[in-house]
Amino acid sequence: MSMDLTFLGTGSAYPSPHRGASAVVLRAEGECWLFDCGEGTQTQLMKSQLKAGKITKVFISHLHGDHLFGLPGLLCTVSLNCSPTQPPHCVDIFGPVGLRHFLRVALELSGSQLLFPYAVHELEHTADQCPAEGLLSPAVTQSSESLHPQERQGRTICLDEKSECYLLFEEKQFTVKAFRLFHRIPSFGFCVQEHDRPGRLNTQLLKELGLKPGPLYGQLKNGKTITLENGRVVKPSEALELDIPGRKVCILGDCSSLLGEGGQVACRGADILVHEATLADGHRERAVEHGHSTPSMAAAVARSCKVSRLVLYHFSQRYKPASLQKDTEEDDVLELLRQAEDGLRGTATEVVLAEDFLTLTIPIKRPEN
Amino acid sequence: MSMDLTFLGTGSAYPSPHRGASAVVLRAEGECWLFDCGEGTQTQLMKSQLKAGKITKVFISHLHGDHLFGLPGLLCTVSLNCSPTQPPHCVDIFGPVGLRHFLRVALELSGSQLLFPYAVHELEHTADQCPAEGLLSPAVTQSSESLHPQERQGRTICLDEKSECYLLFEEKQFTVKAFRLFHRIPSFGFCVQEHDRPGRLNTQLLKELGLKPGPLYGQLKNGKTITLENGRVVKPSEALELDIPGRKVCILGDCSSLLGEGGQVACRGADILVHEATLADGHRERAVEHGHSTPSMAAAVARSCKVSRLVLYHFSQRYKPASLQKDTEEDDVLELLRQAEDGLRGTATEVVLAEDFLTLTIPIKRPEN
Numbered sequence: 116m117s118m119d120l121t122f123l124g125t126g127s128a129y130p131s132p133h134r135g136a137s138a139v140v141l142r143a144e145g146e147c148w149l150f151d152c153g154e155g156t157q158t159q160l161m162k163s164q165l166k167a168g169k170i171t172k173v174f175i176s177h178l179h180g181d182h183l184f185g186l187p188g189l190l191c192t193v194s195l196n197c198s199p200t201q202p203p204h205c206v207d208i209f210g211p212v213g214l215r216h217f218l219r220v221a222l223e224l225s226g227s228q229l230l231f232p233y234a235v236h237e238l239e240h241t242a243d244q245c246p247a248e249g250l251l252s253p254a255v256t257q258s259s260e261s262l263h264p265q266e267r268q269g270r271t272i273c274l275d276e277k278s279e280c281y282l283l284f285e286e287k288q289f290t291v292k293a294f295r296l297f298h299r300i301p302s303f304g305f306c307v308q309e310h311d312r313p314g315r316l317n318t319q320l321l322k323e324l325g326l327k328p329g330p331l332y333g334q335l336k337n338g339k340t341i342t343l344e345n346g347r348v349v350k351p352s353e354a355l356e357l358d359i360p361g362r363k364v365c366i367l368g369d370c371s372s373l374l375g376e377g378g379q380v381a382c383r384g385a386d387i388l389v390h391e392a393t394l395a396d397g398h399r400e401r402a403v404e405h406g407h408s409t410p411s412m413a414a415a416v417a418r419s420c421k422v423s424r425l426v427l428y429h430f431s432q433r434y435k436p437a438s439l440q441k442d443t444e445e446d447d448v449l450e451l452l453r454q455a456e457d458g459l460r461g462t463a464t465e466v467v468l469a470e471d472f473l474t475l476t477i478p479i480k481r482p483e484n
Numbered sequence: 485m486s487m488d489l490t491f492l493g494t495g496s497a498y499p500s501p502h503r504g505a506s507a508v509v510l511r512a513e514g515e516c517w518l519f520d521c522g523e524g525t526q527t528q529l530m531k532s533q534l535k536a537g538k539i540t541k542v543f544i545s546h547l548h549g550d551h552l553f554g555l556p557g558l559l560c561t562v563s564l565n566c567s568p569t570q571p572p573h574c575v576d577i578f579g580p581v582g583l584r585h586f587l588r589v590a591l592e593l594s595g596s597q598l599l600f601p602y603a604v605h606e607l608e609h610t611a612d613q614c615p616a617e618g619l620l621s622p623a624v625t626q627s628s629e630s631l632h633p634q635e636r637q638g639r640t641i642c643l644d645e646k647s648e649c650y651l652l653f654e655e656k657q658f659t660v661k662a663f664r665l666f667h668r669i670p671s672f673g674f675c676v677q678e679h680d681r682p683g684r685l686n687t688q689l690l691k692e693l694g695l696k697p698g699p700l701y702g703q704l705k706n707g708k709t710i711t712l713e714n715g716r717v718v719k720p721s722e723a724l725e726l727d728i729p730g731r732k733v734c735i736l737g738d739c740s741s742l743l744g745e746g747g748q749v750a751c752r753g754a755d756i757l758v759h760e761a762t763l764a765d766g767h768r769e770r771a772v773e774h775g776h777s778t779p780s781m782a783a784a785v786a787r788s789c790k791v792s793r794l795v796l797y798h799f800s801q802r803y804k805p806a807s808l809q810k811d812t813e814e815d816d817v818l819e820l821l822r823q824a825e826d827g828l829r830g831t832a833t834e835v836v837l838a839e840d841f842l843t844l845t846i847p848i849k850r851p852e853n
């Protein structure tokens with residue numbers, strides 16, 4: 116199964132003509148999952164090769180406008196382009212407490228009727244995810260109104276105290292968890308873990324044993340031991356190659372650090388860690404003051420979690436895309452790359468600078484010996 | 485004083501890479517007034533020659549997302565670019581009932597602190613402005629919460645039954661009114677009327693009378709009769725050229741028609757009437773069903789109001805800008821121009837198709853003889 120990640124916006128604070136506001140799409144088997152939805156995401160989607168109508172799940176890391184304000188418009192436009200013949204699926208939306216109220220008010224006041232149902236599943240933050248002034252009072256986040264006509268009741272997801280993670284859902288191919296970050300307001304990271312899959316059948320061996328393709332192949336693949344007509348017993352372990360390990364993609368919202376052990380565990384060994392790097396290391400103090408990270412801070416996370424690839428994004432708009440960079444400009448996005456690479460010297464971790472419309476493929480992993 | 489109108493978005497329903505969502509800026513003496521603020525308006529502003537920080541007033545015609553969803557982000561970005569040395573002015577925002585609640589919820593939940601105060605002045609609609617299902621219940625539009633920290637108490641503006649207009653404000657140079665439109669939800673048009681100004685002094689005559697430039701010139705200009713040393717009485721009427729009539733710009737939100745006499749009177753003799761034309765005349769039934777207009781419908785308004793220029797905008801995204809139009813495409817925006825021109829045959833009204841980033845200058849008028 117192919118998996119890829121497309122960056123629709125890589126700028127911080129607001130969308131600009133050079134960098135859209137935060138939005139990343141993870142695509143697997145044609146289904147698209149959207150991570151954050153800053154203003155203008157729907158237009159960036161139209162400029163990309165992706166189709167808005169394929170979005171089945173949305174994950175909002177935190178409620179800052181540059182990650183959120185594109186969501187009502189995106190849902191409206193997806194609805195306009197809905198095929199009336201296709202049965203509508205429910206769009207599941209995950210995000211911080213308050214997201215449900217925001218979306219309800221935006222859709223209701225704008226008189227927006229969607230052609231598909233949606234549900235907002237809220238993650239309960241802990242009080243230590245941000246300075247006290249970043250916490251909203253329940254009076255602001257709670258909706259007293261009834262559900263929007265197209266809204267289905269969403270869940271409230273609490274932190275699992277033991278793993279320090281939020282289990283968002285588990286489905287056939289993926290388990291998705293969230294974990295806590297420290298930022299100016301409660302912010303979350305998301306971990307998409309593909310399940311391990313059984314290895315391929317050793318057809319060469321099976322042919323030598325005289326077994327032809329058929330139902331017995333399927334039984335072996337499903338982990339059953341079989342007995343041939345001649346009495347020979349064949350175990351899956353001898354007929355199957357090693358398990359193919361599932362891939363892991365972790366996408367973090369704005370943060371100056373992970374909070375607790377949840378993120379450390381969730382990101383361990385990730386194939387891709389998408390981490391913000393708003394400002395260069397020279398502005399570290401200012402970055403942290405605003406709840407943000409620098410490249411060496413992102414690199415430290417990548418190093419301790421032993422990830423394969425660290426992707427930096429959410430750059431201050433002062434950093435133009437490398438293709439537009441002029442020699443005369445002081446702020447050079449390539450400096451961010453160098454700083455992260457410095458922080459990862461001696462490791463096998465590759466660093467990538469995200470740009471709007473960059474697509475990264477996440478290759479199928481080889482069985483581990 | 486120079487006055488011009490810049491179109492930041494001319495598309496209907498949603499922003500696309502070819503046409504932004506609705507947003508028009510009226511600029512006079514460096515101050516900018518924004519009419520509607522669809523998603524992506526702040527990015528369109530950055531692409532234009534205009535400065536977001538110059539926006540002092542915002543007018544929202546109706547609460548559909550393609551006219552509204554860019555507003556919270558725009559305010560946040562204006563704030564980010566605020567000069568901390570300049571004393572902040574209050575941004576006045578005018579729009580339908582419910583706008584105050586929308587903005588408050590969006591700013592509060594996103595933790596947005598503005599560096600300037602703002603006030604939302606709500607226009608009370610009448611029940612006949614839309615089908616019954618387009619009216620929001622007070623439970624949805626009313627804010628029970630307290631003001632946002634940067635929010636100043638706004639007014640509620642009622643329809644003046646006699647003139648069928650809403651008086652938004654009167655200032656030194658302009659009077660701004662609103663009037664009712666018929667659409668799927670309550671929608672409004674805005675009329676910016678520049679005040680007439682006294683004509684220039686006939687300096688030739690004054691010199692002949694032996695009067696040199698000085699305070700007496702100012703008295704004449706201010707409408708006072710003066711007496712020269714030789715006893716000659718000079719009336720303003722003989723010393724001043726004719727009054728320079730004020731310009732009038734009318735910008736209408738989405739509509740399938742004006743409602744009542746307010747709009748007819750407000751738009752009479754306008755220098756520019758900005759009117760939507762979502763679909764071509766061939767789709768008239770569908771346009772009206774969705775509360776929209778076609779070019780001949782817009783032309784009929786322009787004709788009955790005897791306006792100088794009719795500017796069409798809010799085109800369905802099926803109509804590409806003329807510059808991107810391919811011969812093979814069925815939908816041709818120039819068809820919309822021809823249909824409006826047909827509807828205005830025999831009049832002096834000029835028709836203009838708006839495109840994103842088009843700027844129209846509104847020349848100073850000549851005194852009327």
Ligand SMILES: [Zn+2]
Nearest residue numbers: 127128181369
């Ligand atoms: Zn951000």
Ligand SMILES: [Zn+2]
Nearest residue numbers: 177179298369
């Ligand atoms: Zn943030």
Ligand SMILES: [Zn+2]
Nearest residue numbers: 496497550738
């Ligand atoms: Zn519209």
Ligand SMILES: [Zn+2]
Nearest residue numbers: 546548667738
């Ligand atoms: Zn509308």
